[in-house]
Amino acid sequence: MKRVDVYSKDRVFDGFFKIDEARLRFERYDGEMSRPVTRLVFERGDSVAAIVVNRDSGKVLLVEQFKYPTYDNGPGWLMETVAGIVEPGESPEAAVRREVLEEIGYETDRLESIATFYVSPGGTSERILLYYVEVTDAGRAGAGGGVPSEDEDIRTIELSLEELDGMVDDGRVNDAKTLVGVLWLRTKVRSTSEL
16 A cells, blocks of 8 residues: 555535535655645445346346436436435445345345446545346335335336347436446356356
8 A cells, every 4th residue: 555645634525415525645656756736536435236137037127327427428217227325334245135125126135246447536435336136026016116215216127138238239328337247247147057
């Protein structure tokens, strides 16, 4: 680990999301310390996401919902994996199970960790903890659709892996966590002939 000297760190925005401003120096590759720099960090916390497969139907279950940050550049309504924020004191596994139930209405039957990655490390601290989840028809426990008090309006989309492959290949899947999950699933299916 190289050296980092943080001189100050202040919360400059404290709403649903948080923004911190830090003044720091970091050790350069030549061994010298950098000049003092200011960096902003969008403090989001950790999130979970799940590529969900219904074992009975062999279909991949994705969700579609309006995401305002994507509206100006399109499409506004984004097709993606089930996902959500890990609440304080909640384990990532519990968060995945909660989000699967809230968003698509299933109890989680099988849960496997895929990867943990930063979504945009130049500006945000957010990490995605991505999982593979299997559900069954018998595990249907609710309607899904999201949490009304959070103004969620979520539609479940069921696709065969072939249909999903086509949507990835022609650019209709443009969410990073979903792409990582689908590419992982492609590799899993090819190597194990599962699904």
